[in-house]
Amino acid sequence: MKQIQKKLAxxxxxxxxxxxxxxxxxxxxxxxxxxxxxxxxxxxxxWAEIWAEFKRIVTSGGLIVPEAKEGFxxxxxxxxxxxKFWLMKHYLDSIQRICKxxx
Numbered sequence: 001m002k003q004i005q006k007k008l009a010x011x012x013x014x015x016x017x018x019x020x021x022x023x024x025x026x027x028x029x030x031x032x033x034x035x036x037x038x039x040x041x042x043x044x045x046x047w048a049e050i051w052a053e054f055k056r057i058v059t060s061g062g063l064i065v066p067e068a069k070e071g072f073x074x075x076x077x078x079x080x081x082x083x084k085f086w087l088m089k090h091y092l093d094s095i096q097r098i099c100k101x102x103x
Contacts, residue, residue: 036098043091046084053081 021027053075057068074081 032098036095039091039094039098043088043095046088046091049076050081050084050088 054072057065057072059065076084
């Protein structure tokens, strides 16, 4: 199995040789899990922002209120609202690439 080694930066205050740590499959997996967790957290934040826009026209049970017939206009405006959808797609695509090892 091929091992990649990662060097730690040497500071100007150190006279020691840099420590070389092995970059093992386990450490790579731990790194990818942390990255994926951070991206998923961002995606969930965007989803919460999108859902907050719908809360005023949807009941807690998910039913559309009669006032919705008048039309839905997001409080943040259409450009920002649609940008949030694209941002969430970007996050989901990133997670999928990480899972398929296409990072």
